[in-house]
Structure formats: structure tokens, C-alpha cells
Amino acid sequence: MFQDKLILRIPGPTPIPHRVQQAMNHPMIGHRSGQFSKLFADVAKRLKPFFGTTQDVYILAGSGTSALEMAVVNTVGAGDEVAVLVSGAFGERFAKICERYDITAHRLNVPWGEPIRGEQLEAFLAEHPQVKAVFATQCETSTGIINPIEELAQVVRAKSDALFIVDAVSCLGAVPMEMDAWGVDIAVTGSQKAFMLPTGLAFIAASERAWNVIDNRKPQAFYLDLKAYRKSLAEQTTPYTPAVSLIFGLEEVCNMLEEEGLENIFKRHELMRDMTRAAMKALGIPLMTADEFGSATVTSLDPQGKFDAEELRKILRTKYNMIVAGGQQHLKGKIFRIGHMGYCEPLDVITVISAIEMALKEMxxxxxxxxxxxxxxxVYINHV
Amino acid sequence: MFQDKLILRIPGPTPIPHRVQQAMNHPMIGHRSGQFSKLFADVAKRLKPFFGTTQDVYILAGSGTSALEMAVVNTVGAGDEVAVLVSGAFGERFAKICERYDITAHRLNVPWGEPIRGEQLEAFLAEHPQVKAVFATQCETSTGIINPIEELAQVVRAKSDALFIVDAVSCLGAVPMEMDAWGVDIAVTGSQKAFMLPTGLAFIAASERAWNVIDNRKPQAFYLDLKAYRKSLAEQTTPYTPAVSLIFGLEEVCNMLEEEGLENIFKRHELMRDMTRAAMKALGIPLMTADEFGSATVTSLDPQGKFDAEELRKILRTKYNMIVAGGQQHLKGKIFRIGHMGYCEPLDVITVISAIEMALKEMxxxxxxxxxxxxxxxVYINHV
Incomplete structure (x- = not known):
């Protein structure tokens, strides 16, 4: 059966809205022009509410990983000790970046599919009182867990002087992030998830507390030197060449997100999560996470041998032109993950569930x- | 709930595929250029299989109605008598055009929702032996009926010397049309239905038998003089200014339709019809047409007082950003019609059915x- 429309339901990149695509078709302009400066300063300001901060948000031409590295190199260096909270594949990334810079990463590991709780962190910090930073992942994309960032931030603040640095790449903009209120020192995200843009941009913000540390360090970095971005943003520009078309797209994204409103965006994502989880339970497909910690952006399913996750993904891909994600690392080939984030609406979730039902029946x-x-x-009609 | 994507499920205009939209973004070129001539002659040739003819297909900058009028004015004139087969709102349009030109239109009326059969036409022709043309509608969009064109053509050929002229606007390209094999003299369609283009183009082809009549008449028309289009197409051009961007789009449409293949296109539309009809039966919503004559492009439902069709349409529109059509003329406000044609795939049909279920539940x-x-x-998994 002919199926021309690609149905992209992975946890990023997510589909691009037509309005955003149109905006990115804007003719190229010089990035040192007054027009670009005005645009850039405007969108940077409009990102603040999504981070829950009054601090500036910096826009980097790079992937989410580049901004994770930026968070590391500007705050810690060779010889320092840090705590890395690892609940999946992306938690581990922070540790690997640190180790590349000869920083000692103490890992607090929990089984994949479980969150890290405040009491665990408290005990871990007691074991490692000398850590200068604690790195956490808000949504662990590899399992679809949401770690309780507010709870973890409270522990860091109460039990140490460490900075609390959060990778919010696969959820910021779709779920609450209150940097200032919670006490998060650095938060990082990317353009291709809740922000409905192509890959290519990363966003990062730092607290005053973080800036006090950053200002007293000379980072082992040039492109990723956060101070250079602060200096440039004050002049409504960027230190190095920005991704101009993506910035045009970001402006339209801000328009769309502001039209919907933050609270409504969160509610929509929660609804899509609840629809997905209820459907999978009804079909008897085991969820990898408890309801309380299920991400509103991605849901992981573990067939536990009942069927072959890769065969399901293959049928969805070949017959329905629908892409859902597979597992990573030791879960490769064993699980599948449904992205319901960004430019995704409840009826899109119905489509995914329907295709999964039909594919499983075929299997x-x-x-x-x-x-x-x-x-x-x-769930949908009772929710709204 | 935020629902940005417009889900357009009316029987035309239909959604535009991304590839086609991209093609229409081609920079403007002069319509008397060699580049345009080559493009125009190419797409005109590629339309032939959809009409089932070896004759040329002419492309008109105009609506479907302009091509219906073209079919009238080039074949009959003031004082002539014609038969018009009326099974709904669009059948009546041929009669109105004829009357504007002082042509006597004998209407063969059947109740809306019923097809016109060969034996009815045979009896009608016996009453009106002097008619010079018989006008029929293949898919009557107002009711979703498909008239048996092959059967009707046989009767016209066997029982009269009249031309057989078919309005295939809301189905050609999605259902079989075999002009040459069936003995259809003129067939007409538009760009915004099965051809997945914006409104603005009409396509028309005429048999050798029709050309014999046309060549011996001086039509009461200038823009709609079919002979002018024949003369121009022989020179790879148009008599008047063509709709250049739509022709770029049409080229990509031809690519897409040829990639899928005519037989597969027909099967896809039949499947979507069967899915829609089975679902509506399961929900207890009465269909307006018998299975045998249900169009593969549009399905009409008559709630018969069980619920308010307009309330359903309003909820679909406001809550799901989904547009289904209402009734026309005496059925206005009473029925609703689901378009499943053109850039529409089986999973899109699932979405429509799901939204209808949820809206009815809410009601x-x-x-x-x-x-x-x-x-x-x-139906879907058993079909493929």
C-alpha cells in the first residue's frame, strides 16, 4: 500500500510544522546585519519562559551534545570530581565528556527504566562530598523516564555546594522546567525535540551561581566558551557564525508556542503520554516506566519476549511509513519507543496506536x- | 486542545503533497518559453492513461465547471435537445449550462443516493430520440454515488447517435475511466480532486466521434473553444495564458501517480471506501448509497435524525481541526460527507473515524x- 507521508514518531527529530518550514525559507541575510541582530536578540529573550529563568538563554549552532560539553568545560576541569546521575544512555554521556577532560566522574547508576530519587542522591553526595558539580538528565530518552529534577535540586542545594547541571534535551519546552524556582544551575536543550525545528541548534542557560564559577575559570575551549556568548548576546549577536535559517524558524516556533501557551503545551503532552500508556496497557504491552515517572515526550515499551520489537518496527516502517525508535545499548533490538513530542497532536497518537495494533495482528x-x-x-474525551 | 494541522476530508480540494508543493515553488518562467512548452506537452501526454484514451488531453486554466461548459458549447447549441442524467446536485449543473445556451435539456432524474441504470436510460432515450448528447456524472459528489458509466455508454451507443459526455470531476484519477474502451465521447475533470493539486486547472479529452461534431460547429465561445486548444497543443502550447505554477505541480503529481501505478491507486481508494463504509456500519450510521455504487472517493452519511450532522461537523472542526463536508441543496444540514481521495491514505481514514467516534460520544x-x-x-489488514 502506497504510504507517502512519513510518520515520524521518534523522540527527535520531530516533524516540522508547515509554518516553521515556511519561515525557514526566508531569503538568506547577513548574520552581522541589523535585521539579524534584532531577530536573534528577540528569540533569545523569548526562550526564557521555557527555561523558567530570568537569566539569558544562549543559542549555539551545534547539537545538544555540544551544549552538554559547554556545560562541563565552563564549570569544571582536569582533576575535579563530579557526580553523574546515570539512569540510561544519555546520563552516561555527561560522564564520558567529563572523562575526556580528565575530570573524575562518580556515577550514581540506577537500573534503566527507574528514576533517581532524592534520598539516593543524598546518600551518594555523602560518599562524595568533594564533587563540584552534579549532572542529571531530566528525560532519559533511552527509557522514557522523567527524573524528579526539583527534588534532586533541593538535595544538591541542601547537602553540597556543587552546581546542579541538567540535560533537558528531550523534554524542555514540553514539560515544566523551573531553573530559578527549583535551583537548577545550568539547563541545556536542543532544537529538534519540543522546539519542532530541524537539528542544528542547542540552547543553554546558567544561574547567577553558575556564572560566579564560570567567571573565575578559563575554560579548555574556544567555540564552547560560554563567556564569549554572553559578551556577544549583550551586543545582540553571536561570537561565531549562527545558523541563520534555523533562527528564522525559531521565531515562528516561538509564535506557535506562545499562541498555544506553556500550560496548554504541557497538558497536551501529558494527554498524549496518558493516551499512549493507557493504549499500551490495554494491549498488554509492558511499559518500561512507572506511571509517576513516565515522560510526557517519549514512551518505552518492553515486549518481554511476547513479540519481536524489531519485527514490529520493520512492519511499521515498510507498511505504514511510520518510524518509532528502537532500543539503545543493551536494549537494542529488545524494546521500542514512541515519540509524542513537539509537532504531535492527540489524533497523531491514535494513528500510531492503530498502526501498532494492525502490525501486531499481522505478526x-x-x-x-x-x-x-x-x-x-x-482518555482523550475524558481529559478535555 | 491545540490542533494545528488542518485535516481536510472534503471531496475536494484535497491536501497537497509536500513534493507537489515544492514543485509549485519553482521560480516563475515565461509561458511562451521553450522550457514551458516542453513541460506542458509532457504533462498533457502523461494525463492520457487516467482518461483511458489515446486522444489528446487538454489542460485549461479554469475550474471544473469551465470544462463542463466547454463540453457543452463545443458539441451542441441553441435549439438542440440533450438528455441530462441527474442523480444529484452536480448532474443538475449540466442542465443549467445547457439552458443558458437555449439548449433543451431533458432531465432523467433519480432520487439522490441512487445510480442511474442502463435500462432507465434506454427507456428515456426512446422517449427522446432526437437528443444530440447525453450528459452524465460519474461520481455524483453530493451523494457519493458512482454511476455505471460503462453500462450507460453501451446504451447510448446502441440506442442513439448522441454523444456521451461525462463529468468525472470528483473521481477521475482515483477510479477507472476507459474513454476509448467504454465509448465515452468527452470526459472532464479538475485539478483539486484525485490529482492532488490546488484548484485552478481542468482537464478535458474528446473522442474522434466527438471531434467530428466539434469540427463542424462554430461554438458560441472564445476562451472555451476546444479547437483553439487542439491547435495550440499541436504546437506544445496553450491558446491563452496557462497557470504555470500548477503545471509545475502537475508534473510532480504525474511522477507520484506513476510511481504508485494506476491499479494501486484504484485499490487504495477502494480500500479507503471499504474502511469508511465498514466503520460507519459498525457505528450504526446509515450510508446514503448501496455498497455496489458507493464511490471510492467520497462517502455520504445520513444520520436520519439519530444526531445532528451539523453539530458533528462543528465539533470535528473546532475540536479536531478536521473538515468533513455537509449536505447540499435539500440535504443541507442533514447529512455529512467524508472525502477520502487524492493525497489520502488508509491511516488518514482511521483518524477520521476516530474523531467521529469521539465527537459522537461527546454529543x-x-x-x-x-x-x-x-x-x-x-478491513485494512484483511485487504492488503
Whole structure:
């Protein structure tokens, strides 16, 4: 069956809205022009509410990882000790970056699919009182867990002088982030997730407390020197060449997100999470996370041998032109992950569930056919 | 709930594929250039298989109605008598055009929702042996009926010397049309239906038999003089200014349709019709047409007082950003019509059915919630 429309339901990149695509078609302009300066300063300011901060948000031409590295190199260096909270593949990335700079990373590991709780962190900090920074992941994309950032921030503040640095790449903009209120020192995200843009931009903000540390260090970095970005933003520009078309797109993204409103965006993502989870439960497909810690942006399912996750993904891809994500590292080939983030609406979730039902039926898996969609429909109409 | 994506499920205009939209973004070129001539002659040739003819297909900058009028004025004139087969709102349009030109239109009326059969036409022609043309509608958009064109053509050929002229606007390209094999003399369609383009183009082809009549007449028309288009197409151009961007789009449409293949396109539309009809039956919503004559492009539903069709359409529009069509003329406010044509795929049909279920539930209508989608899913997986 001909299926021209690609249905992209991975946890990023996410689909680009037509309005944003149109905005990115703007003719190229010089990045040192007054027009660009005005645009750039405007969108940088409009990012603040998503970070829950009055501090400036810096826009980097780079991937999320470049901004994670920026968070590391500007705050700690060779010989320092840090704590890295690892609840999946992306938590581990912070540790690897640190080790590249000869920083000692103490890992607090929890099993994949579980969150890290405040009491665990408290005990860990007691073991490692000398850490200068604690690195956490808000949404662990590899499992779909949301770590309780507010709870963890409270522990860091109460039990240490460390900075609290959060990778919020796969959720910021779709779930609450209150840097100032919670006491998060650095938060980082990327353009291709809740911000509905192509890959290529990263956003980063730092607290006054973080800036006090940053200002007293000379980072082992040039492109990723955060002070250079602060100096430039004060002059409504960037230290190095920005990704101009993506900035045009970001302006339209800000328009769309502001039209919907932050609270409504959060509610929409929670609804899509609840629809997905209810449907998967109805179909008897085990969720990898407890309801309380299920991300509003991505849901991981573990068939536990009931069927082959890769066969399901292959049928979805070849027959329905629908891409859901597979597992990473030791879960590669074993689980599948549904992205419901960014330019995704409840009816899109129905489509995913329907295709999964039909593909499983084709695979001969014993499921209560039709019950997944029905349950998701019920959640939808009872929610709004 | 924020729902940015417009879900357009009316029987035309239909959604524009991204590839086609991109093609229409081609920079403007002069329509008397060699580049345009080559493009125009190429797409005109590639339209032939959709009409089932070896004759040339002419491309008109105008609406479907302009090409219906072209079919009239080039073949009959004041004082002539014609037969018009009226099974709904669009059948009546041919009669109105004829009357504007002082042509006597004998109407063969059947109740809306019913097809016109060969034996009815045979009896009608016996009453009106002097008619010079018989006008029929292949898909009557107002009711979703498909008239049996091959059967009707046989009767016209066997029982008269009249030309057989078919309005195929809301179906050609999505359902079979075999002008040469069936004996259709003129067939007409528009760009915004199965051809997945914006409104603005009409396509028309005429048989050798029709050309014999046309060549012996001086039509009461200038822009709609078909002979001018024949003369120009022989020179790879148009008599008057063509719609250049739409022709760029049409080239990409031809690419897409040829990639899928005619037989597959027909099968996809039949599947979407079968999914829609099975779902509506499961939900207990009465169909306006018998299965045998249900169009593969649009399905009409008549709630028969069980619920308010306009309230349903309003909820779909305001809550799901989904547009389905209402009724026309005496059915205005009473029925609703689902378009499943052109850039529409089986998963899109699931979305429509799901939204209808949820909207009806919200309206408090007693339906077997979830059964519509389930039945459509069953039809889909059993079909492919």
C-alpha cells in the first residue's frame, strides 16, 4: 500500500510544522546585519519562559551534545570530581565528556527504566562530598523516564555546594522546567525535540551561581566558551557564525508556542503520554516506566519476549511509513519507543496506536484488537 | 486542545503533497518559453492513461465547471435537445449550462443516493430520440454515488447517435475511466480532486466521434473553444495564458501517480471506501448509497435524525481541526460527507473515524464506541 507521508514518531527529530518550514525559507541575510541582530536578540529573550529563568538563554549552532560539553568545560576541569546521575544512555554521556577532560566522574547508576530519587542522591553526595558539580538528565530518552529534577535540586542545594547541571534535551519546552524556582544551575536543550525545528541548534542557560564559577575559570575551549556568548548576546549577536535559517524558524516556533501557551503545551503532552500508556496497557504491552515517572515526550515499551520489537518496527516502517525508535545499548533490538513530542497532536497518537495494533495482528500476536485505540479515545474525551 | 494541522476530508480540494508543493515553488518562467512548452506537452501526454484514451488531453486554466461548459458549447447549441442524467446536485449543473445556451435539456432524474441504470436510460432515450448528447456524472459528489458509466455508454451507443459526455470531476484519477474502451465521447475533470493539486486547472479529452461534431460547429465561445486548444497543443502550447505554477505541480503529481501505478491507486481508494463504509456500519450510521455504487472517493452519511450532522461537523472542526463536508441543496444540514481521495491514505481514514467516534460520544450519541476504528482496521489488514 502506497504510504507517502512519513510518520515520524521518534523522540527527535520531530516533524516540522508547515509554518516553521515556511519561515525557514526566508531569503538568506547577513548574520552581522541589523535585521539579524534584532531577530536573534528577540528569540533569545523569548526562550526564557521555557527555561523558567530570568537569566539569558544562549543559542549555539551545534547539537545538544555540544551544549552538554559547554556545560562541563565552563564549570569544571582536569582533576575535579563530579557526580553523574546515570539512569540510561544519555546520563552516561555527561560522564564520558567529563572523562575526556580528565575530570573524575562518580556515577550514581540506577537500573534503566527507574528514576533517581532524592534520598539516593543524598546518600551518594555523602560518599562524595568533594564533587563540584552534579549532572542529571531530566528525560532519559533511552527509557522514557522523567527524573524528579526539583527534588534532586533541593538535595544538591541542601547537602553540597556543587552546581546542579541538567540535560533537558528531550523534554524542555514540553514539560515544566523551573531553573530559578527549583535551583537548577545550568539547563541545556536542543532544537529538534519540543522546539519542532530541524537539528542544528542547542540552547543553554546558567544561574547567577553558575556564572560566579564560570567567571573565575578559563575554560579548555574556544567555540564552547560560554563567556564569549554572553559578551556577544549583550551586543545582540553571536561570537561565531549562527545558523541563520534555523533562527528564522525559531521565531515562528516561538509564535506557535506562545499562541498555544506553556500550560496548554504541557497538558497536551501529558494527554498524549496518558493516551499512549493507557493504549499500551490495554494491549498488554509492558511499559518500561512507572506511571509517576513516565515522560510526557517519549514512551518505552518492553515486549518481554511476547513479540519481536524489531519485527514490529520493520512492519511499521515498510507498511505504514511510520518510524518509532528502537532500543539503545543493551536494549537494542529488545524494546521500542514512541515519540509524542513537539509537532504531535492527540489524533497523531491514535494513528500510531492503530498502526501498532494492525502490525501486531499481522505478526500473529494475541492482543485485544481495537482496544488500544478505544482506550486512547476514552482518555482523550475524558481529559478535555 | 491545540490542533494545528488542518485535516481536510472534503471531496475536494484535497491536501497537497509536500513534493507537489515544492514543485509549485519553482521560480516563475515565461509561458511562451521553450522550457514551458516542453513541460506542458509532457504533462498533457502523461494525463492520457487516467482518461483511458489515446486522444489528446487538454489542460485549461479554469475550474471544473469551465470544462463542463466547454463540453457543452463545443458539441451542441441553441435549439438542440440533450438528455441530462441527474442523480444529484452536480448532474443538475449540466442542465443549467445547457439552458443558458437555449439548449433543451431533458432531465432523467433519480432520487439522490441512487445510480442511474442502463435500462432507465434506454427507456428515456426512446422517449427522446432526437437528443444530440447525453450528459452524465460519474461520481455524483453530493451523494457519493458512482454511476455505471460503462453500462450507460453501451446504451447510448446502441440506442442513439448522441454523444456521451461525462463529468468525472470528483473521481477521475482515483477510479477507472476507459474513454476509448467504454465509448465515452468527452470526459472532464479538475485539478483539486484525485490529482492532488490546488484548484485552478481542468482537464478535458474528446473522442474522434466527438471531434467530428466539434469540427463542424462554430461554438458560441472564445476562451472555451476546444479547437483553439487542439491547435495550440499541436504546437506544445496553450491558446491563452496557462497557470504555470500548477503545471509545475502537475508534473510532480504525474511522477507520484506513476510511481504508485494506476491499479494501486484504484485499490487504495477502494480500500479507503471499504474502511469508511465498514466503520460507519459498525457505528450504526446509515450510508446514503448501496455498497455496489458507493464511490471510492467520497462517502455520504445520513444520520436520519439519530444526531445532528451539523453539530458533528462543528465539533470535528473546532475540536479536531478536521473538515468533513455537509449536505447540499435539500440535504443541507442533514447529512455529512467524508472525502477520502487524492493525497489520502488508509491511516488518514482511521483518524477520521476516530474523531467521529469521539465527537459522537461527546454529543451523547449511543454508538458502540471503538467499534468503528476496529472494523476499519480489520478491513485494512484483511485487504492488503
Amino acid at each position: 500473529g500476536v494475541d492482543i485485544p484488537f481495537g482496544e488500544g485505540v478505544k482506550k486512547a479515545q476514552e | 451523547g450519541v449511543d454508538i458502540p464506541f471503538g467499534e468503528g476504528v476496529k472494523k476499519a482496521q480489520e
